[in-house]
Amino acid sequence: MTGITLSDIRKTYAGGAPVLHGVSMDIRAEEFVVIVGPSGCGKSTLLRMIAGLETCEEGEIAIGGRRVNEVAPRDRDIAMIFQNYALYPHMTVRENIAFGLELRGMKRAARTARAEDVARMLHLDPYLDRKPGALSGGQRQRVAMGRAMARDAGVFLMDEPLSNLDNALRVEMRSEIKALHRTVGATLVYVTHDQTEALSMADRVAVMHGGYLQQFDTPAAIYDRPANRFVAGFLGQPPMNFLLAGDMPGWRGARDVTLGLRPDMIALAPAGQGLPGRVILSEMTGSDVTLHVDTDAGRLVVTAPRHSVEGMEETVGLRPDLSRAHVFDSATGQRIAPRHETVSMMT
Numbered sequence: 001m002t003g004i005t006l007s008d009i010r011k012t013y014a015g016g017a018p019v020l021h022g023v024s025m026d027i028r029a030e031e032f033v034v035i036v037g038p039s040g041c042g043k044s045t046l047l048r049m050i051a052g053l054e055t056c057e058e059g060e061i062a063i064g065g066r067r068v069n070e071v072a073p074r075d076r077d078i079a080m081i082f083q084n085y086a087l088y089p090h091m092t093v094r095e096n097i098a099f100g101l102e103l104r105g106m107k108r109a110a111r112t113a114r115a116e117d118v119a120r121m122l123h124l125d126p127y128l129d130r131k132p133g134a135l136s137g138g139q140r141q142r143v144a145m146g147r148a149m150a151r152d153a154g155v156f157l158m159d160e161p162l163s164n165l166d167n168a169l170r171v172e173m174r175s176e177i178k179a180l181h182r183t184v185g186a187t188l189v190y191v192t193h194d195q196t197e198a199l200s201m202a203d204r205v206a207v208m209h210g211g212y213l214q215q216f217d218t219p220a221a222i223y224d225r226p227a228n229r230f231v232a233g234f235l236g237q238p239p240m241n242f243l244l245a246g247d248m249p250g251w252r253g254a255r256d257v258t259l260g261l262r263p264d265m266i267a268l269a270p271a272g273q274g275l276p277g278r279v280i281l282s283e284m285t286g287s288d289v290t291l292h293v294d295t296d297a298g299r300l301v302v303t304a305p306r307h308s309v310e311g312m313e314e315t316v317g318l319r320p321d322l323s324r325a326h327v328f329d330s331a332t333g334q335r336i337a338p339r340h341e342t343v344s345m346m347t
């Protein structure tokens with residue numbers, strides 16, 4: 001059983017400023033964990049440290065209960081899949097998948113059988129004799145995954161594996177990777193800056209920012225109870241609105257806190273009712289419309305079903321559902337549990 005324990009991991013590249021400031025995480029065996037965060041937050045560095053491609057001088061990395069700080073990458077029971085996968089153009093799919101097994105001392109017949117097993121799992125069996133040049137982008141990416149899977153490692157590490165694919169393929173590969181994870185039953189740590197990948201694939205999401213782990217929890221918990229203002233604003237599309245409680249008519253709690261309202265927590269009302277607003281931009285997103293509305297409390301982004309805005313005037317009323325508002329300490333940005341959460345947590 002190959003869980004991963006990260007204890008107080010710190011990293012400073014030679015001559016640079018610290019990029020990880022003490023990250024601790026307990027990843028369970030067979031768990032699918034997505035590390036997500038904006039560019040430069042340190043997520044690739046953390047993954048590369050787990051892989052052994054970057055040194056770890058401060059803190060401890062344990063894989064399967066064994067400290068691996070001093071263990072070479074090839075002896076860590078991991079397989080890594082990068083964004084820029086390299087396939088050998090002169091080799092067939094079968095040979096590309098089997099590549100690497102020879103170095104590990106596997107006999108030819110066993111290598112071929114293993115490659116064919118993996119190809120079946122990835123629906124690549126019709127292409128075993130083709131060369132990469134005759135495959136689509138998604139198929140090539142699957143071959144790269146196949147090469148890593150052929151290793152039969154306890155841990156798979158993936159760094160933005162889908163970022164070179166077009167949107168339709170990304171959506172398809174998301175569900176394939178998730179299904180694959182279930183079949184293979186290995187521990188999977190996946191790095192991305194894409195919140196949709198994080199929320200849709202992970203058992204648990206680790207949100208990073210500025211070299212700190214901000215929150216590590218299930219996608220639903222992170223979306224419903226973001227630990228701080230950064231997490232709240234980073235996950236969710238369109239992003240959450242933030243406003244000062246003191247500016248919001250009808251708010252009955254502390255007035256010096258920041259309220260977070262997701263765009264679907266604000267309903268539209270006819271002009272003259274609720275909070276007065278002026279629509280400055282309306283974007284059709286399919287069945288919904290995203291409205292950018294200027295109010296005395298600041299600019300608010302609101303999503304509404306398209307039919308509900310037909311014939312709408314430029315001036316509107318807004319009715320924020322303050323009972324569902326997220327509440328943050330304005331000074332620290334930390335979440336303050338609203339009263340209904342505190343009550344339900346106690347019972």
Ligand SMILES: Nc1ncnc2c1ncn2[C@@H]1O[C@H](COP(=O)(O)OP(=O)(O)OP(=O)(O)O)[C@@H](O)[C@H]1O
Nearest residue numbers: 013016019037038039040041042043044045046193
């Ligand atoms: N080899 C290196 N030497 C010096 N600094 C580095 C090195 N690799 C990364 N950094 C710096 O460390 C910080 C974190 O980089 P890292 O690649 O881990 O971030 P990231 O969150 O994965 O970003 P991205 O999504 O852009 O890849 C950045 O400021 C980066 O410039």
